[in-house]
């Protein structure tokens with residue numbers, strides 16, 4: 036049975052994302068909209084977190100390695116109660132705790148600094164390795180972009196994850212097929228990512244990246260002795276028809292008409 | 308009215324123009340062609356444009372290989388990812404053998420703005436300056452950016468061109484000289500010399516004009532080449548004026564301010580202070596708000612001059 040209970044929230048979170056980005060006239064709509072259901076599956080169906088104690092030692096960790104998708108994360112953390120929703124409207128302003136890219140030293144609930152692509156995967160490996168070393172039971176999730184997979188560091192991280200048998204670690208791919216300069220295939224073809232991660236020693240899952248239940252089921256599936264890889268098939272700009280599948284909306288600010296059209300299409304109502 | 312243009316657009320246009328007269332020139336990018344503006348070269352010379360995707364280290368290494376094979380690669384990405392992630396590829400594959408590779412890296416300094424500290428390179432000049440064989444250009448406007456590109460291709464060896472993101476007034480002209488390694492005295496003045504580079508040159512000129520109203524004559528020296536450094540010009544200005552203020556959109560450690568200090572040490576009794584980013588990281592904000600918060604406005608330069616002169 037699908038979880039229609041969260042449908043309304045998904046609409047509201049998309050509205051929040053667009054409003055944050057519209058207000059600051061910068062930032063990344065496409066990749067924030069494609070990653071939303073992945074982050075919802077994590078924060079509402081999978082991860083143990085405590086908004087009143089963001090640094091709780093036994094919490095599950097999220098590393099948003101594709102850090103530019105952080106508006107989606109920020110909207111969720113506000114909804115979970117890590118900080119007030121009003122904070123969202125200061126995104127990217129001087130002095131705001133909501134930086135252009137995730138900053139663990141400023142934002143409650145953010146577990147790692149990312150934004151320079153390729154680095155988050157290794158940070159997640161380190162967290163998972165520390166859990167094994169300390170015999171702690173928390174899990175670690177890293178959300179990667181498909182363009183980001185072109186960074187060599189991703190594959191160094193993957194090799195080490197399998198080498199250390201990090202079955203407490205999951206790499207989740209936001210596979211929207213697009214990056215900045217075009218499709219992955221036009222810029223630097225990735226080949227078959229399922230085969231690649233399998234060859235690197237991961238247990239691999241392939242799901243519809245906008246189906247929260249399917250994602251959550253893959254995240255819950257037991258694995259032993261291997262890290263997990265979940266390929267989420269997504270649409271960049273999901274939910275706003277003129278952004279969907281369009282690389283031009285990777286990092287472009289909306290004008291007033293575009294913002295209005297997007298909000299109208301999303302429906303729902305609450306604005307900041 | 309003076310034209311305004313982004314330095315990165317000028318960079319892309321110059322590459323496209325250069326490509327038309329030099330068929331050895333090839334351009335490499337790392338999924339940022341529409342941000343570094345190498346897309347302008349790509350549109351004109353698609354067969355000489357190579358996108359490496361998000362793989363800066365590989366791109367720099369491949370640029371070395373292309374140069375060993377007779378091509379003249381210009382590799383581009385953001386300043387932070389080029390000088391940072393690919394640092395050791397630049398060091399060993401390029402600078403160590405003085406490979407004929409140019410890298411025009413954009414989105415340097417605080418003026419990246421809202422993307423925040425993770426994207427604001429405040430240390431790239433320092434990183435490149437310590438490498439033997441490296442030439443470093445830091446253009447102040449679009450006209451100078453164009454000249455830097457054409458000068459770079461004349462140099463046999465690695466050249467770093469530091470390119471800023473914002474649209475700014477083009478205040479130098481096509482005839483303003485650009486001789487690599489030779490600083491330009493843009494304004495005469497006997498009381499104090501403001502030594503500036505990049506976007507801070509215009510701010511320095513504005514500050515100099517303003518303190519002229521208080522009877523202080525400030526010279527402005529545009530150091531568009533950080534390496535090789537024009538020690539003679541800086542020393543001469545210091546000894547003439549007796550006071551020097553350096554200003555840069557970069558850490559005061561390792562960049563222009565350090566280069567000036569290295570020249571003055573033991574050779575000049577001039578009073579000296581360094582303006583720039585004071586050993587801290589950047590953060591999100593509008594470029595103008597950041598310049599205010601980090602002390603990089605004409606008012607800050609003016610204040611520093613007055614303080615140094617005891618006024």
Ligand SMILES: Cc1ncc(C[n+]2csc(CCOP(=O)(O)OP(=O)(O)O)c2C)c(N)n1
Nearest residue numbers: 066150151152180181182183213214215338
């Ligand atoms: C090391 C590094 N190089 C370049 C960039 C600039 N950049 C930001 S997002 C992006 C494209 C990312 O594509 P992808 O991973 O597919 O993200 P998504 O489609 O999910 O937005 C690039 C090149 C960066 N942030 N970090």
Ligand SMILES: [Mg+2]
Nearest residue numbers: 181182213214
């Ligand atoms: Mg993508």
